[in-house]
Amino acid sequence: MQLSDLKQLKIAVVGAGYGGAAAAKALSLLGAHVDVYEQASRIREVGAGIGLRPATMNRFREWGIFDAVARVSSPSDYFEILSADATPIMSESWPGMDDYAERTRTHLIHRGDFIEALLGVLPEGMVTLGHKLEGIEDKGDHAVLAFANGTTAEADLVVGADGIKSVVRKLLFSEKEPVFSGEHAYRAVISLDDAEGMAADDNLRMYIGRGTKIYLLPLRHRGQVSFDITALCPDGTWAPEVTKDDLLATVQGFDERLVALTRGLDMDTVNIRAVYDIDPVDTWHTDSVVLVGDAAHSMLHHQGQGANSAIEDAGALADALRAADTLPEALAAFQATRKPVTDELQRISRAGWSEAGIDDVFPGQKPGSPGHVAAPAVPAAGKE
Structure with a gap:
């Protein structure tokens, strides 16, 4: 995408864990306007x-x-x-x-x-606490978020980084429950x-x-x-x-x-x-919403790749936005790049x-x- 387009892009990241904080950093470096919404009232890892x-x-x-x-x-x-x-x-x-x-x-x-270091390099005011996601409406060229406190937010791109119990994933992509x-x-x-x-x-x-x-x-x-x-x-x-x-x-x-x-x-x-x-999720994105980190591919810890995969997702998403002509093309390229890798990591991690x-x-x-x-x-x- 052109630099001018990236600077006009409004992005909402749901979740301020590893994947969310890393995505916020990587995407803000593109020049996009990024807001992070976290359900917790304080960050404690x-x-x-x-x-x-x-x-x-x-x-x-x-x-x-x-x-x-x-x-x-x-x-x-x-x-x-x-x-x-x-x-x-x-x-x-x-x-x-x-x-x-x-x-x-x-x-x-x-x-x-680690989470303190990641959050510490984000601009002041980028992360908003106490915002528990309850609903998301995908309107094609943008999405609307509804929070439990009664507030709403609109964004050209919503990044679902809300973990293994992801509300974004459940509402838009897959209702499959986590697997013990x-x-x-x-x-x-x-x-x-x-x-x-x-x-x-x-x-x-x-x-x-x-x-x-x-x-x-x-x-x-x-x-x-x-x-x-x-x-x-x-x-x-x-x-x-x-x-x-x-x-x-x-x-x-x-x-x-x-x-x-x-x-x-x-x-x-x-x-x-x-x-x-979680079992592999078939689709990670629409034209205006994308999953990253555990929301997309939560895996067992035996290969030590959960947090690392979330960081790699953030970098790959930023790379795809920079390289593609349109937002939908970028999200498709992101999934094509990352999903085969994380599918295999999920499989091998289950092997233990x-x-x-x-x-x-x-x-x-x-x-x-x-x-x-x-x-x-x-x-x-x-x-x-």
């Missing part, structure tokens, strides 16, 4: 740590916000997969580090620091001093065994470690009630240091949730990880040998 891949960090460099994110994260060179008893299975440098003019490493960051994975995720942040010496560097480690996966993601810039247990459980309650004994049962047979970390957790600080994703199954996916990679743990044809595995 719970959970623990995530890894921002080289492609994501390069997007931040393109947008001029690399330093803002780097200041609150730790650069990482590689990740490892180990058995429950800490026997090495695979080790790999993060793919993509040398794909850019400047070497770009994966950065490990706390979820709260049969797993729980238990996440906490602990002091580096309490990590049993298991976080001596800035690299992610995943321990797998008996249907349980334990992720240790150092946040050494904070003096902390992100500790994540993902375990099989039939209870699909969104926020299940879980005891310390329940957690200890999931790590039975693991390295004693990991058991000790679990035993030492303060349950009041553990974020507990059932793990859900198991010690027994690694050799089926990566023939010849025996325990203790170096090897590539990247999912075929998509960015590599790791913690999201």
Whole structure:
């Protein structure tokens, strides 16, 4: 689209999470007028740590916000997969580090620091809180949003970045409900001093065994470690009630240091949730509305690609708007670019990880040998 057209474009972003904040930044750099509407009265990101891949960090460099994110994260060179008893299975440098003019490493960051960094680079007044979307009317060349507080907003383009339970998706694209994975995720942040010496560097480690996966993601810039247990459980309650004994049962047979970390957790600080994703959505856009991030392709966290995919969506949407002649053409190009990638990531993320199954996916990679743990044809595995 011509620069003059982009500057006249009025965009409404629904949701101020990773995808919404990133989309707002990328689209505002085109010169468009962007407003972000968030249902929460304050932004509070719970959970623990995530890894921002080289492609994501390069997007931040393109947008001029690399330093803002780097200041609150730790650069990482590689990740490892180990058995429950800490026997090495695979080790790999993060793919993509040398794909850019400047070497770009994966950065490990706390979820709260990440969303604060993203929102902190948006112009003052761009984000409006306390606006819960209740209705959307697609009029072809524009759309009208209706909020629970009685206000409305019109935009040439509405970006639905409202997460796995997306109202935009449900009203315009798909009424399919989120799908329970049969797993729980238990996440906490602990002091580096309490990590049993298991976080001596800035690299992610995943321990797998008996249907349980334990992720240790150092946040050494904070003096902390992100500790994540993902375990099989039939209870699909969104926020299940879980005891310390329940957690200890999931790590039975693991390295004693990991058991000790679990035993030492303060349950009041553990974020507990059932793990859900969505089935692939056939269509992400109309002529004036488009889905991004979890609203379009929520995926399980086993490949560590949820937040990274949302950032890539934001960049690809901005690229498509810049390159296409019209808004509908841009949205079609965006979906054509991103959907095949995220469909595959959703599929592979559902496959998960198991010690027994690694050799089926990566023939010849025996325990203790170096090897590539990247999912075929998509960015590599790791913690999201």
